[in-house]
Amino acid sequence: MDTAPPEYRPSADEPYMNPRQLQYFRRKLEVWREELIEESEETLEHLRTENWQEADPNDRATHESEASLELRTRDRYRKLIGKIDSALRRIDRGEYGYCEETGEPIGLARLEARPIATLSVEAQEAHEHDERRRWE
Numbered sequence: 001m002d003t004a005p006p007e008y009r010p011s012a013d014e015p016y017m018n019p020r021q022l023q024y025f026r027r028k029l030e031v032w033r034e035e036l037i038e039e040s041e042e043t044l045e046h047l048r049t050e051n052w053q054e055a056d057p058n059d060r061a062t063h064e065s066e067a068s069l070e071l072r073t074r075d076r077y078r079k080l081i082g083k084i085d086s087a088l089r090r091i092d093r094g095e096y097g098y099c100e101e102t103g104e105p106i107g108l109a110r111l112e113a114r115p116i117a118t119l120s121v122e123a124q125e126a127h128e129h130d131e132r133r134r135w136e
Contacts, residue, residue, distance in 0.1 A: 010108045017097040033084045036077045043070045083116040
């Protein structure tokens with residue numbers, strides 16, 4: 001596999017989803033995944049060491065509210081990690097970077113902004129349009 005140096009950034013001047021681009025996105029996804037896991041572990045440790053025996057009801061309510069927010073954030077991270085794992089599997093299968101609906105390239109700019117994207121901008125907009133129509 002062609003190795004991409006750390007300063008490498010994908011370019012439209014090279015073949016789409018070539019080995020260097022795939023390695024770049026794999027590295028980006030793996031780093032993101034590791035950051036989410038570390039933050040989740042910090043959240044768990046914070047919740048474990050938190051003093052839940054506040055005498056003042058307002059302080060206790062504040063702690064419980066903060067804990068609830070941390071747990072919701074952790075749940076979002078868990079879902080994101082699942083999407084990252086799915087993107088890594090798509091890289092392994094040679095499907096990464098292509099729209100699940102149309103098979104067309106998702107595009108480097110979109111993947112750079114949202115490396116877990118599975119739809120092209122056009123397909124995503126069509127989904128959002130359909131969703132809005134359902135709620136009208």
